[in-house]
Amino acid sequence: MSGVSEVLSMYRVPREVSITECHEENIETEQGSFTLKYPVLSPEIVVDAARKAQNARDVYLAHLPLMEVVEKIDRAIQKWLDPDYPLRRWAEALLPILTGYHSDIIRLELKRYMRNFRKKELLRFLDEEFDHPGMLDGFRPRKSGGMSRAYGPHMIFHVFSGNVPGVQVWSLIMGLLVKSAALGKTSLAEPLMPVLFSMSLAEIDERLAESIVILPWKGGEVELEAKAMEACEALIVYGSDETVEAYRHRVPIEKRFLSYGHKISLAMVGKEALTADRYEDTLHRLAADIAIYDQQSCLAPQMVYVESGGVITPKDFSQLLACELERYEKKWPRSALSHEEAMAIHKMRNQAVFAAINGADVNVYMSEMNTAWTVIFHRKADFSGSPLNRTIHVFAVDDLETAAETLTRFRRYLQSCGLAVGPERLFSLSERLGTCGLNRICAIGEMNRAKPGWHHDGRFNLLDLVRFVDIERTAEMLAEQYDPDVE
């Protein structure tokens, strides 16, 4: 351990907001010791911080030209793409300890994630959803006549989840692009990245960062949450169905409410991906989707449908996947589990073993002495969620097209499908999957990495946040008549 000793506030408030009381946590890392300061919050602090952030936004961010906002975010991101950037080094030291994920996974995935927000990608986000991104600066002509302008909310209350490090940055950046102030409630599981990212923004433009409030508290602090809801114009809630419902019931009807709740993703492997020259790569990719962030992201697969007819059977596939997960465990051990999480895995294993004893067509492959990984092979296609943490169901199917049709029953929960099929089937199968309710088809091996401009849960990133104001053609025409110089 080096002699570095840093004190780091796990919150961010505008300069004139004073937080007097904190409790501290000391953490030893490879880079030295950190004292993390968590604020003791009151409803008054939430109100005060939100008001000042919104004022800062009203007088500054709201009037910044969009391209300047893009440039400033890009400059902050560029800092994060430098391996020696001090805040990146802090994140790489602290996140493995705060989240339990292996430091190599954090190091690799964090930088990959940050690359999603370079200037060129931000332009992609904007162009994807706006005919004229300039609408966020002022009225712009419409193809159908008239002019329109888009306004983001004065303030967005982001309720972040803590399952995947850094994922909150996406939401913060989307808010900045529509020129909204942010009040981010972080999860105690990962309160770090929103704070560090807003610090980076402050290094680029302190006035811009004044529009951002980041506060950690444990979900269910009703008074704090009520004040936050009052202060905002829009809410974005990430988390379990319970979390989403808890907010949905309380949010006043006039507020915009967006939620990203419980979702299930899956993978499909066609026989053409199981030829003698391809199967190794196919397995390696799928194992990565399972191992990276231990399936905590809703993007990660919970089950895989494997087609018969390749050189390896679906059962071979299960055995090989088990071996590959064992190798991942040696390379990047899974994070430590809570008692409840471990029990969920034991329960599922026991049920499967019991079913196998009673004659069900099921084989269970699992790590010995611990819950590090579990593969449950089913000879009969079905649908079954996983308790996560590197636990997966493998279903043998004669053909993927038929399996896809059975998914319709679960459309409420379906999100991503990692697909490994040949080009002649890609579109026909995607059509079926789309019909069943899935909204993202990606390569296996890339499931955890949604791309800029994707339709999150089938919706928009920016358009859902803004309201449009139209100047109709008639108003334009009539105005012309009142021109003192009119013919």
Added chain:
Amino acid sequence: MDLKGNVVLVTGASRGIGAAIARAFAAEGACVIINYLKNEARARDVVEEIREHGGEAILYQADVRDEAQVGQMVQSAIDQYGQIDCLVNNALSHYTFNPKTRKTAWGISWEDYQSQLDGSLRGSYIATQAVLPFMKEKGRGRIINMVTNLIDLPIVPYHDYTTAKAALWGFTKNLARDLGHFGITVNAVAPGLTYPTDSSRETQEDVREMIVKLTPLKRLAQPDDIAGVVLFLASDWGRFVTGQCIRVDGGLV
């Protein structure tokens, strides 16, 4: 070396190197299936000797060139122990190692080659195929194929025997490539002339002396020397070794 609870099938284990390997496994706590073809009395001696020392062994007669017989042997081991952790392919078609009476390149027939290929290569293939489903299911396993250092240095050119063993070494490397994904290692052990065994009895003193002279460790191999390397490959210490051939010949080749 802790091999307690491991289940090991040694083919051709009634005598010589095979018997030494079986005894060594048993001494380290493994349950050993002693396979033999004809010599029941000698095989029974090996089993009894193991049991006298508190080890566990069972006897199974099967011709490794016969799929049905090998299938039954493996199934019977699974029924008894539930698993097979290690397969040692040691059996070969009967062969007499006699430098004086060996067949020459111009006197040997294809049938001679075929006979050795059937025992060394096909026998190993059949036994491997029989244990594979169980090793795949466990996600681990060890397959050890007995070859010879004559592949590197045919100091006495036993054409049919050495060619078949060279084929087994090729089989080993290829198998290692595919089975590694399943957590199964496949290696070969290449003994030098090992004495005393039934096979080497007819190798005359002058040849033995010549080999000793050329050998850095200045003696011939003994069956226990070979067994030690086999045990290493089967043990947890050998877990990251696959597709290798370890020469056990005192440094001759």
